[in-house]
Amino acid sequence: xxxxxxxxxxxxxxxxxxxxxxxxxxxxxxxxxxxxxxxxxxxxxxxxxxxxxxxxxxxxxxxxxxxxxxxxxxxxxxxxxxxxxxxxxxxxxxxxxxxxxxxxxxxxxxxxxxxxxxxxxxxxxxxxxxxxxxxxxxxxxxxxxxxxxxxxxxxxxxxxxxxxxxxxxxxxxxxxxxxxxxxxxxxxxxxxxxxxxxxxxxxxxxxxxxxxxxxxxxxxxxxxxxxxxxxxxxxxxxxxxxxxxxxxxxxxxxxxxxxxxxxxxxxxxxxxxxxxxxx
Amino acid sequence: xxxxxxxxxxxxxxxxxxxxxxxxxxxxxxxxxxxxxxxxxxxxxxxxxxxxxxxxxxxxxxxxxxxxxxxxxxxxxxxxxxxxxxxxxxxxxxxxxxxxxxxxxxxxxxxxxxxxxxxxxxxxxxxxxxxxxxxxxxxxxxxxxxxxxxxxxxxxxxxxxxxxx
Numbered sequence: 001x002x003x004x005x006x007x008x009x010x011x012x013x014x015x016x017x018x019x020x021x022x023x024x025x026x027x028x029x030x031x032x033x034x035x036x037x038x039x040x041x042x043x044x045x046x047x048x049x050x051x052x053x054x055x056x057x058x059x060x061x062x063x064x065x066x067x068x069x070x071x072x073x074x075x076x077x078x079x080x081x082x083x084x085x086x087x088x089x090x091x092x093x094x095x096x097x098x099x100x101x102x103x104x105x106x107x108x109x110x111x112x113x114x115x116x117x118x119x120x121x122x123x124x125x126x127x128x129x130x131x132x133x134x135x136x137x138x139x140x141x142x143x144x145x146x147x148x149x150x151x152x153x154x155x156x157x158x159x160x161x162x163x164x165x166x167x168x169x170x171x172x173x174x175x176x177x178x179x180x181x182x183x184x185x186x187x188x189x190x191x192x193x194x195x196x197x198x199x200x201x202x203x204x205x206x207x208x209x210x211x212x213x214x215x216x217x218x219x220x221x222x223x224x225x226x227x228x229x230x231x232x233x234x235x236x237x238x239x240x241x242x243x244x245x246x247x248x249x250x251x252x253x254x255x256x257x258x259x260x261x262x263x264x265x266x267x268x269x270x271x272x273x274x275x276x277x278x279x
Numbered sequence: 280x281x282x283x284x285x286x287x288x289x290x291x292x293x294x295x296x297x298x299x300x301x302x303x304x305x306x307x308x309x310x311x312x313x314x315x316x317x318x319x320x321x322x323x324x325x326x327x328x329x330x331x332x333x334x335x336x337x338x339x340x341x342x343x344x345x346x347x348x349x350x351x352x353x354x355x356x357x358x359x360x361x362x363x364x365x366x367x368x369x370x371x372x373x374x375x376x377x378x379x380x381x382x383x384x385x386x387x388x389x390x391x392x393x394x395x396x397x398x399x400x401x402x403x404x405x406x407x408x409x410x411x412x413x414x415x416x417x418x419x420x421x422x423x424x425x426x427x428x429x430x431x432x433x434x435x436x437x438x439x440x441x442x443x444x
Binding site for chain 1: 301347
């Protein structure tokens with residue numbers, strides 16, 4: 001099937017993109033790599049009057065180390081992160097996750113900002129940025145603001161972005177050398193969206209211990225605190241309560257999500273820092 | 280409608296298209312380059328894979344107008360490429376195609392694997408091929424063909440040239 005007709009406009013900068021969105025009165029969507037929007041337009045799951053293309057704005061393709069955060073431009077592609085073209089401030093987490101998103105041909109076009117704005121609950125960046133509670137940098141008609149990921153993902157395919165706002169980048173926290181991470185994703189074959197995501201991040205220097213359950217029908221859910229993480233690893237009510245919070249009723253889904261998170265928590269123990277994304 | 284100007288297979292090609300036209304349709308319908316095939320039209324089958332600015336992309340979910348001014352390479356543009364010649368020979372020898380529908384996309388992806396992952400083993404090759412579906416062969420011949428070319432390139436002293444990795 002072919003997409004219904006629309007107008008494609010290339011924005012010169014974020015401010016112009018916002019102006020175009022505002023002028024389109026709800027009839028426009030933003031695109032960068034169009035790897036999520038493209039299929040939806042072709043299948044007519046989405047129809048728009050106008051596409052505002054941010055993919056070639058130089059500032060959005062850049063990155064910068066700013067003190068204890070790495071700012072990643074919204075139009076940086078998964079492939080560039082996979083290939084280690086950005087400084088590795090997460091002890092391998094970001095490149096490792098990037099390498100397992102979809103397929104290389106998709107990673108060459110798909111962008112970090114696009115993934116976050118689309119907010120598919122099964123998307124890897126949605127879970128990773130929620131795990132890190134990274135700051136999402138947004139530009140609107142009134143200028144720039146930041147929102148932590150914990151407040152940004154409101155629900156499935158729903159974010160805190162206003163209709164005339166665009167994501168311009170993400171500020172990822174720089175891990176200390178004491179940090180450990182784990183990321184497990186379950187899917188039947190490489191490249192598919194996850195059926196379950198379990199992840200964890202512990203950084204004593206930042207006072208962080210967090211576990212995350214993702215690929216739910218809602219935004220990812222998290223648990224904070226070293227004791228809470230220990231409780232999850234023990235067979236007991238803690239995991240059951242988390243599954244209830246996740247809104248999972250089906251016993252098979254509960255078992256799968258619990259197992260993936262348990263494996264991720266066990267991965268924290270391994271002496272090597274890097275963890276394979278499981279399939 | 281607007282005129283879209285692309286660098287296709289080393290030549291400047293300008294042709295009109297609607298904004299909604301994806302790159303695959305523009306290449307096939309407006310530029311007559313039909314080696315690029317369309318399968319699923321939502322990015323998962325890999326039949327539409329072409330090179331954009333030197334990297335493989337899905338032409339079915341990439342808008343033609345979004346590629347304004349950029350360089351595109353299709354299978355037609357690899358007619359004189361030594362690596363593609365090696366792959367074509369290996370695909371033929373290893374029975375890596377039957378109907379040929381997936382083959383252009385397979386060759387594009389195979390080229391990327393061989394250049395980007397010169398040390399890839401069978402497991403890695405199969406992993407990297409996950410985004411290219413074949414209904415005929417069961418993949419064994421395709422995997423053997425790619426491994427064959429990887430082996431040759433690891434063993435032989437391949438001279439650096441304009442098309443080499």
